[in-house]
Amino acid sequence: MRCLIIAAGRGSRLAHRFPLKPLAPLAGTPLIERIMSLAAGQGVGEFVIVGGYRYRELERFVGEAAARLRVSATVIENTDWQRENGHSVLAARESLPGDFVLLMADHLFAGAALGVALRAALDPGQAALVVDFRIAGHPTVDLDDVTKVRVRDGRILDIGKRLPTFNAFDTGIFRCTPGVFPALEESMRRGDGSLSGGMRILAQSGDALALDGGNRFWIDVDDERAFALAEDLLAGNRLH
Secondary structure (H helix, E strand, C coil), X not given: CEEEEEECCCCHHHCCCCCCHHHCEECCEEHHHHHHHHHHHCCCCEEEEEEECEHHHHHHHHHHHHHHHCCEEEEEECCCCCCCCHHHHHHCHHHCCCCEEEEECCEEECHXXXXXXXXXXXXXXXXXXEEECCCCCCCCCCCCCCCEEEEECCEEEEEXXXXXXXXXXXXXXXXXXXXXXXXXXHHHHCCCCCHHHHHHHHHHCCCXXXXXXXXXXXXXXXXXXXXXXXHHHHHCCCCC
């Protein structure tokens, strides 16, 4: 199983900590190396990483991290890195001929949450998202920024940051077949270049699945508050 990690953006809200967000040291270890290590701990041995902003720095670091972790890694440049994240997924298309897991370079999670995606059984053309049903009083979620999901009977009906009605959160952990690529292209033709847009296209045909993360830990390390919280949880070994 290959693992795609989207790491193309600048991360302007944390630029004061480190100029390249995926390399920002969280409790002493750069974010992207933490993500790679978590995935390697679940048996992933091959990574495809899409960079953009300060691409050469990311490429150099990922090569060093892969050697430390004893995994293989290919780094691909997305020259359209300032556009929505679906463009980064499409940039990796030729390197992902089969099923893969898809992660964000700034989403930290318990390894067992990724295990849910790795064990999922998908039919051709489908994609799945690990969701969190704890929508009331979630300990790590910024409700104004999190991507919301409406789920029924294990299938995603809708997804987006501004959903008026939802019953789950997007954890940033996906399991995809190559069917995600034409869905992204269709979404882009409709004016939405986001990964969520591609999932909405799949949802229309019932091919977007929701996987219950089982209340396992995850956090979107997207701003100063989340960064400090993640460091505190790491220091207390409370990432469960």
